[in-house]
Amino acid sequence: MTIDTKLPFDQEYVVNFSKENSEPAWLSELRINALASAEQLPLPKPDKTKINKWNFTQFDSHVVKSEIYQSLSELPEQAKALVDMDATNQSLYIQRNTTPAFLTISEELKANGVIFTDIFTAAREHGDLLQKYFMKNGVKVDEHKLTALHAALMNGGIFLYVPKNVEVKEPIQAIFVHDDASLNLFNHVIVVVEDNSKVTYVENYVSTVDSANGIFNIVTEVIANPNSKVQYGAVDTLAKGITTYVNRRGVANKDARIEWALGLMNDGNTISENTTNLMGDGSFGDTKTVVVGRGEQVQNFTTSVVHFGKHSEGYILKHGVMKDSATSIFNGIGKIEHGASKSNAEQESRVLMLSEKARGDANPILLIDEDDVTAGHAASVGRVDPLQLYYLMSRGIPKTEAERLVIHGFLAPVVQALPIEGVKKQLTAVIERKVK
Amino acid sequence: MAGSTLTIKELHVEIDGKEILKGVNLEVKGGEIHAIMGPNGTGKSTLSSAIMGHPKYEVTSGSIALDEQDVLEMEVDERARAGLFLAMQYPSEINGVTNADFLRSALNAKLGEGNEISLMKFIRTMDKQMDFLEMDQDMAQRYLNEGFSGGEKKRNEILQLMMLQPKIAILDEIDSGLDIDALKVVSKGINEMRGEEFGCLIITHYQRLLDYITPDFVHVMMQGRIVKSGGPELAQRLEAEGYDWIKQELGIEDETVGQEA
Numbered sequence: 001m002t003i004d005t006k007l008p009f010d011q012e013y014v015v016n017f018s019k020e021n022s023e024p025a026w027l028s029e030l031r032i033n034a035l036a037s038a039e040q041l042p043l044p045k046p047d048k049t050k051i052n053k054w055n056f057t058q059f060d061s062h063v064v065k066s067e068i069y070q071s072l073s074e075l076p077e078q079a080k081a082l083v084d085m086d087a088t089n090q091s092l093y094i095q096r097n098t099t100p101a102f103l104t105i106s107e108e109l110k111a112n113g114v115i116f117t118d119i120f121t122a123a124r125e126h127g128d129l130l131q132k133y134f135m136k137n138g139v140k141v142d143e144h145k146l147t148a149l150h151a152a153l154m155n156g157g158i159f160l161y162v163p164k165n166v167e168v169k170e171p172i173q174a175i176f177v178h179d180d181a182s183l184n185l186f187n188h189v190i191v192v193v194e195d196n197s198k199v200t201y202v203e204n205y206v207s208t209v210d211s212a213n214g215i216f217n218i219v220t221e222v223i224a225n226p227n228s229k230v231q232y233g234a235v236d237t238l239a240k241g242i243t244t245y246v247n248r249r250g251v252a253n254k255d256a257r258i259e260w261a262l263g264l265m266n267d268g269n270t271i272s273e274n275t276t277n278l279m280g281d282g283s284f285g286d287t288k289t290v291v292v293g294r295g296e297q298v299q300n301f302t303t304s305v306v307h308f309g310k311h312s313e314g315y316i317l318k319h320g321v322m323k324d325s326a327t328s329i330f331n332g333i334g335k336i337e338h339g340a341s342k343s344n345a346e347q348e349s350r351v352l353m354l355s356e357k358a359r360g361d362a363n364p365i366l367l368i369d370e371d372d373v374t375a376g377h378a379a380s381v382g383r384v385d386p387l388q389l390y391y392l393m394s395r396g397i398p399k400t401e402a403e404r405l406v407i408h409g410f411l412a413p414v415v416q417a418l419p420i421e422g423v424k425k426q427l428t429a430v431i432e433r434k435v436k
Numbered sequence: 437m438a439g440s441t442l443t444i445k446e447l448h449v450e451i452d453g454k455e456i457l458k459g460v461n462l463e464v465k466g467g468e469i470h471a472i473m474g475p476n477g478t479g480k481s482t483l484s485s486a487i488m489g490h491p492k493y494e495v496t497s498g499s500i501a502l503d504e505q506d507v508l509e510m511e512v513d514e515r516a517r518a519g520l521f522l523a524m525q526y527p528s529e530i531n532g533v534t535n536a537d538f539l540r541s542a543l544n545a546k547l548g549e550g551n552e553i554s555l556m557k558f559i560r561t562m563d564k565q566m567d568f569l570e571m572d573q574d575m576a577q578r579y580l581n582e583g584f585s586g587g588e589k590k591r592n593e594i595l596q597l598m599m600l601q602p603k604i605a606i607l608d609e610i611d612s613g614l615d616i617d618a619l620k621v622v623s624k625g626i627n628e629m630r631g632e633e634f635g636c637l638i639i640t641h642y643q644r645l646l647d648y649i650t651p652d653f654v655h656v657m658m659q660g661r662i663v664k665s666g667g668p669e670l671a672q673r674l675e676a677e678g679y680d681w682i683k684q685e686l687g688i689e690d691e692t693v694g695q696e697a
Contacts (some may be wrong), residue, residue, distance in 0.1 A: 386491050391528035394488050395542035395596060396516035405541065409532025409579070 007057055007149070011035055014152055017062070021120045024127040030134075034141045034151035044144040044245075046271050048329045048361060049300035054243055054269060056146055059184045059215050063155055064097035066180065072102070076208045078237075079175050081429075082422045091116055091172040097183045098155045106170055114199075115161035116172060119188055122159030130159055133192050138221030138249045146245045150186050150217045157188035160201060162228075164194040171200040171233075171419050178205065178238065181212040189220040193228040193256075200231040202420045205266075207239035214241075220248040224256035226280060233418045235263040235427050240295065242268035249273070254280030254309065260287040261417035263427040265434060269297060275304040278312035278343075289318045290414040290427075292434040293326030293358065303347075304333040307340040307373075316347035319411055321435055322358035330362045334375055341372040351381040352410055354435065407435050438632040439466010440503050440519055440603035442487070447498035449479075449486045456482040456693050458660035459498070464604055467632045471646055471671060472639045474657035475679055477692035480639045481525060483657070484608040488522040489515055502604065517546050519603030523593035523610050530580040535592065536562060538580045539599055546600060565598045568628070570621050586613035594625035604635045611645040623648030643675035656682055658691040 014035050018028040043051060069075055072085055075094070084090060091109050093116065094102035100118035109116055115126055122130050135141050141151045158174055176187060193199050205218070216238060224230045230250070238244055244266055250258040258276055276285035285305045293299055305314030316332045334345030345368075351360035364377035384406050392402035408415075411431055418424045442464040449457035456479050464470050472480050486493045487500055489512040500507040502518055510518065530538070539562060544552045553561075562576060569591050581589055590610055597605055607626070611619055626636065626649050638651065646654075646668065654670040655662045656679070664670070664682055673681075683691060 385528070388528045388530055390489075390491055390512060391524065392530070392538070392542075393512035394516055394522055394524070395538075395600065396513055396545040397541050398513050398545060399511070401541060401545065402513070405533050405538065406530060409530055412532030 023123050026131050027123050031152045034148045038148035041145040046300040047331050061182045064180045064183045066096040066099040068101040078206050081426050093174045096177045097180050112166040113163050119157035137251050139219050150219050153186045154188045155186045160191045162193045162197045162199045165196045167198040174203040176205045179208040181209045184215045187218045192223045193230050194225045196227045198229045200419045202233035205236045211239050211241040216244040218246040222250035224252045224258050226254040229257040231259045233261045236266050238266040240267040244270040247273045250276040252278050252283035255282040257284040262289045264291045265430045270299045272301045278307045281309040283309045283312045286315045288414040288417050290411045291320035293322045293328045294324045297326045300329045302331040307336040307343040311342045313344045318349040320351045322360040323354040325357040327359040333365045335367040336370050336373050338369040343373045345375040347377045349379045441465045442604045443501045445499045448496045450494045464635045464637050466635045469636045469651045470653045471651040472655045478657045479660040479693050480657050484606045521602035521605040523607040525608045527581050527589050529582045533580050534577050535580050536576040587618040594622050606637045608639045643671050646671045660693045
């Protein structure tokens with residue numbers, strides 16, 4: 001069977017779109033080439049999930065112009081809950097559909113020369129710097145149809161750049177608000193942290209519409225240069241009906257650390273790839289992911305840590321709860337390349353099933369091309385342990401509350417790892433709502 | 437009113453289709469401490485699990501009542517809220533749920549909606565009881581029983597006992613795996629609970645726990661029944677002479693369940 005693979009936007013459109021945004025020539029060119037590639041390249045092949053019938057390419061609208069937010073008080077409630085409304089000196093970007101709608105930057109960021117801006121402004125004002133990193137060492141344009149399409153049609157996102165020897169103390173926050181059902185989002189987040197620097201970044205994708213048919217194609221690139229540290233938190237809560245491809249990738253150079261805490265709570269079909277490439281000796285990658293699937297959702301979560309550097313360490317922890325008729329594949333891949341001696345790859349995937357019809361597969365994969373390494377994996381798929389419920393109930397806790405405690409406890413390791421209190425609370429509330 | 441009464445009559449219990457208890461009769465009143473002793477495999481732990489409502493144990497006949505209430509008609513959590521408590525031999529480990537959150541949920545479930553304990557008062561009470569049981573304060577914030585040593589788990593069971601203040605507590609081999617110091621602490625906790633309002637059923641293999649907690653009544657279980665009852669002197673005789681004399685007296689060759697006299 002074939003589906004229509006002709007793309008809805010042509011070269012002329014892409015050229016004009018780039019021009020309207022006053023993009024530098026390199027970006028225009030990159031988009032044009034990417035569009036040509038998108039027509040040729042195949043879809044990605046997430047292991048154990050067939051997506052050839054999913055619609056990633058047919059849609060009508062590309063830009064949804066929205067009003068900007070004059071102040072935080074104009075935010076929708078779902079976004080307000082994430083923000084410290086009283087903070088006077090925070091770093092916060094809010095995008096409304098494809099419009100950069102709010103930006104505030106702390107004194108700390110300004111004083112240290114940190115760049116934190118929407119992707120269009122970044123292309124105009126920091127074009128050379130952006131070009132150096134944009135889809136170069138992280139996610140490449142030509143990987144498959146969706147990365148190419150992403151590059152051709154990128155219509156939102158941010159650039160965060162931390163220069164050498166800067167330790168940003170306060171977390172930097174971004175919120176992507178989706179309040180227009182006609183939105184199709186090609187969002188690109190790029191975080192570059194130079195030598196010896198540190199940053200914590202947290203993002204939320206929030207739908208305020210109950211359902212939509214949009215296509216979300218999200219790419220994140222984190223470049224951690226030597227001896228830097230990046231903590232990256234994300235909570236995705238996109239509405240039912242949205243088809244999402246989200247690729248979050250990190251590159252850790254010598255002695256750099258990348259720590260992910262991802263709450264993947266979309267209500268639509270989702271393909272999520274999260275890869276950390278441990279390029280440098282002594283680099284470190286840690287991925288914590290929680291997932292709740294419900295309704296008829298089909299999802300694939302592939303988490304990889306690839307070791308190139310010697311003495312590199314990679315950890316994957318993934319906990320998922322599946323209810324109703326939701327189907328999820330949890331692929332965990334620890335790959336140690338030849339030469340990455342003394343490396344350690346550990347992973348743990350656990351899936352809790354709350355209904356008979358739900359499906360969850362945990363596939364731990366270790367690919368090791370080097371002798372002198374250590375590696376380990378653990379995986380399980382099961383139901384709420386009746387003995388745990390019995391124990392809690394034997395102290396007077398009613399069954400529903402006991403189940404709630406066990407489920408929250410099961411997801412707690414990732415929730416606790418999120419560095420912003422409001423986001424932590426929101427994720428807890430989302431979990432509460434979804435597992436009820 | 438001086439405490440509650442747990443009344444067990446002709447209790448028969450099966451697990452996986454195999455009958456383990458074959459007619460147990462027992463009454464525990466507020467103010468009384470009972471000890472059930474007996475070798476392994478005679479049905480002691482089954483009795484405690486059946487009283488609490490463990491999902492694997494099926495009561496096939498007989499009755500359990502707490503005062504006027506039919507315990508067998510209640511869910512596990514209702515039994516607890518009615519005033520029963522079981523200190524388990526193998527407490528579950530629950531990842532991600534802190535000891536303090538768990539205890540507060542349990543306490544609030546007992547107090548009921550609108551009567552919840554204030555956070556400050558809860559913390560004060562918990563701190564005090566943990567001090568009393570010589571527990572590290574950090575155990576409040578550790579995940580429930582996760583990575584606890586055997587002794588820590590047992591202390592934690594007693595901490596729950598002291599926090600929840602049940603009417604009738606069953607202690608299932610609370611002394612197994614404890615060193616002498618931990619045993620003393622655990623005993624101290626149970627003795628602290630002693631009073632007219634509190635009845636207790638201690639299940640144990642060993643006399644040594646009864647050196648620290650003097651029982652009012654001692655029962656011996658064999659073949660799924662209580663075969664002998666007496667006062668504290670019975671426990672001392674068992675310690676000195678073992679169980680053989682009872683077996684001889686009753687003509688029992690194999691005391692474990694499934695063997696008939």
